[in-house]
Amino acid sequence: MRAAPVAALITGVLAIATAPVVILLAGIEPFALAAWRLLSVTAVLSLLAGPALVRDLKGLTGPERLRLLVSGLLYGSHFGLFNLAFFHTSKESVVVLLGVQPLMAAVIGAIWLGERITRGMVLASLAAMAGLLMFVWHDYTFDVHHLVGDALTLAACLTIVISYSIGRRLRPRMSLKGYLLALYLLGGLTCLSVALVLGSPLGGFDRQTWFWIGVAVLLPTLIGHSMFHYVVKYVPIFYVNLVVLGEPILSLLIMIGLRDHYSVFRTSTLTPVQLTGGLLLLGGVAIGLLAAGRNKPVEA
Numbered sequence: 173m174r175a176a177p178v179a180a181l182i183t184g185v186l187a188i189a190t191a192p193v194v195i196l197l198a199g200i201e202p203f204a205l206a207a208w209r210l211l212s213v214t215a216v217l218s219l220l221a222g223p224a225l226v227r228d229l230k231g232l233t234g235p236e237r238l239r240l241l242v243s244g245l246l247y248g249s250h251f252g253l254f255n256l257a258f259f260h261t262s263k264e265s266v267v268v269l270l271g272v273q274p275l276m277a278a279v280i281g282a283i284w285l286g287e288r289i290t291r292g293m294v295l296a297s298l299a300a301m302a303g304l305l306m307f308v309w310h311d312y313t314f315d316v317h318h319l320v321g322d323a324l325t326l327a328a329c330l331t332i333v334i335s336y337s338i339g340r341r342l343r344p345r346m347s348l349k350g351y352l353l354a355l356y357l358l359g360g361l362t363c364l365s366v367a368l369v370l371g372s373p374l375g376g377f378d379r380q381t382w383f384w385i386g387v388a389v390l391l392p393t394l395i396g397h398s399m400f401h402y403v404v405k406y407v408p409i410f411y412v413n414l415v416v417l418g419e420p421i422l423s424l425l426i427m428i429g430l431r432d433h434y435s436v437f438r439t440s441t442l443t444p445v446q447l448t449g450g451l452l453l454l455g456g457v458a459i460g461l462l463a464a465g466r467n468k469p470v471e472a
Contacts (some may be wrong), residue, residue, distance in 0.1 A: 177297030177406045178461055180399040185398030185415045185457070189422035191388065196436050198384040201256030203363045205388065208374075210360030211250060212389040213354065213398075215262040218354060220285045221349035228350035239392070239471060240465035243338035244358020252363050254328035261321025261417035265347040267420045271301040271321060272327040272357050274460075280337050287408040293465030306449025307420060337411045343405035352398055407464050419452035 198205055229237065246254035269460060274297055335355075342350055378468070391399055400412050427440040442450075 177403045180403050181411065181415045181461060181464070184396050184399030184403070185418045187399065188392045188416070189419045189426060191392035191396070191419070192423040193426050193430070193437075194384050194388040194392065195328060197434065198381055198388060200377065200385070201367065201370070202259070203252040203367040204374050206248065206255060206363035207360055207367050208359055208385050208394040209389050210251065210356045210363060212385075213394045214356045214360050215395065217349065217356065218351045221347075221353040223348035224347045225353045226348040228354075232342075233344060236345060238344055239338050239419075240346075240354055241358060243335045243342065245353050245362050246338075246409065247334040247355050248359030248362030250328050250332040250335065251359065251364055253324050253331065257307065257321045257324035257328060259321070260324060261318035264454040265318055265322055266325050268304060269303045269325040270329065270417060270420070272326065273416060274300070274410055274414040275334060276329060276333045277336070277409045280333055281340075281409045284337055285340055285409070289410075290463065292459060293410055293414075294462065296414055296456045296460035297328065298456070299459060300414060300453050302415065303394065303449045303451070303456055304420070305455025307446050307453060308444065309449070315422035322439040333413060334408065338402050339401060339404045340409055348402055348405075351403055355401065356393075368472065369456070411460050415457055418454055418457045421446075421453055424450075 179421065232240065246288070254266075274293075277290050278287075278293055282289050337354070339351065346354075364374075400416075403412055423438060424442060424446075427437040428442055431437040431440050
């Protein structure tokens with residue numbers, strides 16, 4: 173594989189690792205924050221990508237346009253569902269269930285895209301999931317009252333996997349700029365609609381909150397997610413979703429670095445067991461990246 177997709181995967185996971193941090197620091201309603209993130213990126217891209225999107229839409233068939241619409245709606249739903257899950261279950265449950273995402277991607281990729289499940293995929297998944305379990309084991313407890321939040325987490329994983337799967341088919345047919353603009357616009361409108369229905373405040377925030385909203389727009393959204401949308405053209409969706417598993421340990425390291433400055437992270441700690449699990453998790457991601465790097469980039 174060319175170095176660019178692998179570098180994009182690494183850049184993407186480093187950028188999205190800031191998402192849990194800025195979500196906590198912004199402290200606004202989930203769908204309101206998602207709407208601001210996606211629609212702000214839409215505004216940034218509109219001047220640069222508007223003509224490209226128009227050209228791309230003209231070149232798509234009717235069914236392809238419908239798939240693009242569904243992909244955007246699912247993409248926006250993922251943001252809200254994932255943020256909402258934290259209000260209905262523990263963060264440990266969210267992290268554990270996040271391990272299902274690359275498995276979903278492997279199955280959907282094999283069935284719908286004809287992507288082969290390799291030995292490297294299995295080994296990377298086992299190492300990453302073992303690391304995830306070690307990472308949260310000391311805090312994880314099963315609670316029937318958290319089942320709604322657990323279901324929201326699984327739904328968030330499924331929506332983003334399906335969105336990436338559709339993107340794997342559409343990206344060779346569209347320019348990167350046009351695809352990004354369409355996805356952020358559709359996803360942002362989805363989140364905005366839900367935020368309005370729920371009556372979530374969309375403004376009136378203090379200066380510090382606006383600052384963290386801006387960081388959420390720039391780092392995890394404009395940079396992080398855009399890297400993954402670029403990569404789906406070249407690699408099986410399994411690898412994109414595997415790399416996402418590196419987010420929890422990287423996010424915790426950021427929180428520990430900030431705990432002396434922000435009270436919301438004051439209790440953030442990293443035990444030896446968590447460190448071991450985190451290293452095993454990152455090892456699984458590294459195995460996936462090496463396996464992806466050995467494969468020739470193939471468009472869907």
